[in-house]
Amino acid sequence: MTNFSTVLLQAAQPQGGGLSMLIMMVLIIVVMYFFMIRPQQKKQKELAKFRSNLQKGDKIVTIGGIYGKIVDITEQYVTVDVGGDVRIKMDKSAILKDMSDAQTR
Known part of the structure; x- marks a missing residue:
């Protein structure tokens, strides 16, 4: 010890x-x-x-992996067209990156 x-x-x-x-x-x-x-x-x-x-018409990817195109934009929110006449209103902080240069299938 x-x-x-x-x-x-x-x-x-x-x-x-x-x-x-x-x-x-x-x-x-x-x-x-x-x-x-x-x-x-x-x-x-x-x-x-x-x-x-960000501007109208930009193709983006959200944090949740949703691909879409911006159709309306405000100071805090964006409305994203995800296809098939479906539009989602989300916070700008949910947008991860620009997909304008990415190849689409």
């Missing part, structure tokens, strides 16, 4: 590595920012720009 507690006490006491440990933590945070947080923020900005530039 004494050996185990001695090992725990030695592991809990830093021995001259305080500054290097701090530098290591800062480096990990910087790497996480550039590889994870920054690209995600860039992607969100591009998606917001895409949604604000």
Whole structure:
């Protein structure tokens, strides 16, 4: 029992590595920012720009996987024609990407 507690006490006491440990933590945070947080923020900005530039006639795909064509657009909502005289009114945030360049069958 004494050996185990001695090992725990030695592991809990830093021995001259305080500054290097701090530098290591800062480096990990910087790497996480550039590889994870920054690209995600860039992607969100591009998606917001895409949604604000939507126009009538654009072919889109929703988050739920519904393909359609925009027939009416307001500040917050879009009306999408999904075929067969079926129109769906949905929030702009549900639009995922533009399919104007995609091949149709």
